[in-house]
Every structure is written in structure tokens, then in C-alpha cells.
Amino acid sequence: MWTLSGFADEIDKDFETQCQVLGKLGVKYVEFRSAWGVNVLDLTDEQLGEVKALLDRHGIQVSAVGSPIGKIKITDPFEPHLERMRRALDVAERLRTPYIRVFSFFLPAGDDPAKYRDEVLRRMAALANEVGDRPVVLAHENEKEIYGDIPSRCLDLIESVGSDKLRMTWDAANFVQCGVRPHSEGFDQLRPYLEYVQIKDAILATGEVVPAGEGDGEMIDTLRALRADGFDGFFSLEPHLQSAGKFGGYSGADQFERAHKAFTGLLTQEGIEFA
Secondary structure, eight states: OOOEEOOOOGGGGSHHHHHHHHHHTOOOEEEOOOTTEEGGGGGGHHHHHHHHHHHHHOOOOOEEEEEEEEEBBBSSSSSHHHHHHHHHHHHHHHOSSSEEEEEEEBOTTSGGGGGHHHHHHHHHHHHHHHHTTOEEEEEEEOOOTTTTTHHHHHHHHHHHHHHHTTTEEEHHHHHHHHHHOOOOIIIIGGGGGEEEEEOOOOOOOOOOEEETTSSOOOOHHHHHHHHHTTTEEEEEEEOOSSSETTTTEOHHHHHHHHHEEEEEEEHHHTTTTTT
């Protein structure tokens, strides 16, 4: 039984509206990135209390903290960002979620990524070490323009840090936007570290984000492979069907529902049970 989640802030800024639309779709988890237009790590403790109350009222749990950790330039100071990591851990504990989404730092355009490898690894190891014995895993997403944006560097990152607190989030659309055919060129090498899946697709020729199965993300191949090897985890809708930026996207309720219908249609077509 695969579990659906999603970035409900793509539906509306208002958090209760987010919960209502998830409820309408039968989605019982949220990847929590923002509420009322405020990033999850910038919400006050009082606001987090209100979020938790609304989640409980609507019967929704949190699959992951959709944090912006690692979404700074590799040349920016790291210590203030490490403080943000500590806040993310506190938020994850409060919301009782096992995952925090992270990234591996934006690189200067045109520079050789190898130039920054040592510093990226140092920072990512520090983030993983900060988790300690908390029951949380950092799920690294292959965002374009960061160090870990293509399969070979994702693999280098995860294996070089060598921590069971750092694992892989698979985003097919982001790989496509980097000129990669995700399943053909990345799945086998990254599968041992893959714990979480983001659902959006993209067209290789243009980079346009489209619903699952409508682009070049080789979604069916990946779903079949995951089913074959017994994967049992979260699939998080991140449609980006109206706008997308470095720190989030927007779809609106109708387009979010369109993305949900496209992905669940693929699962039904393949005879895969989901909840």
C-alpha cells in the first residue's frame, strides 16, 4: 500500500483550505512547507500549535517537513543555516514526522561542481550529524543547480557522507530539467538510498513541468521498478502547474486536483494500491 502526500501550500496559502482540499481528495498526509504564506521554519511556536490543531481536526499527518535547508549558496555563511537545521529538527519532532527535506547548496553558475565538493560534503555531514539519535531522516532532493542535481553527484553525496540519517528523495521532473532521463540514467544507482518520492513530471525539450505521465520523467518505469522491489513509502505531489521558483510553487486547487488525478490514474492503471 503506497501512501500519498503533497505540498498543500500549492493549493492555497490558508492552511485550513489546504487541509480541506486534501480531505476532499482522500489524502491523509501533507508535506508541510508553509502556512498562511510563511515558511515552515519561520512559523512561531504558537502558529505551529495552530497547524497541529488543524491537522488533528482534519485527520491529516505530516509525511515530511518540506524545509529549505540547503537552499542557500555554497558561498553563503553556513553557521546561521545550521541554526535553521536545529529549528527544522524541533519542528519535525513537534509535528511527529520522520523526514526533513534538504538540499545540497546552490553552486555559482558556470563553475565546475568539483571545486565545491569538499565544502558541500562538509556541510551535508554537519547537517546529518545534527540529527543525532532523533528518529528523523534527512531526505535530499535533487533540485536543479545544486551540487546533487544529477545522479552521479547525488550518489557521490550520499555515499561520501555515509550516514544513515541522509537518504534520497527522487524528483523525476528535476532530473529531466537537468537533461537527465531519470529512470534510464539514475534509478539503479540511487535505488539503494531512495526513501521518498516527489511526484511531478517535465518535458525534456523545454523543461516545462507537467502532470505525472505526461512528460519525459519515465514515471511508469520507475513505478513498476519500485513495486517490483517492494518499496513502501511516501509519494508526495508537488505539481508546480501554475508557477515554480526556488522556494516553492503554486498550482491552485483545480490544478492540484488535476495532478492528483493524473498520478492516481497511473497507479490504478498499474494495479497499485494506494491510500
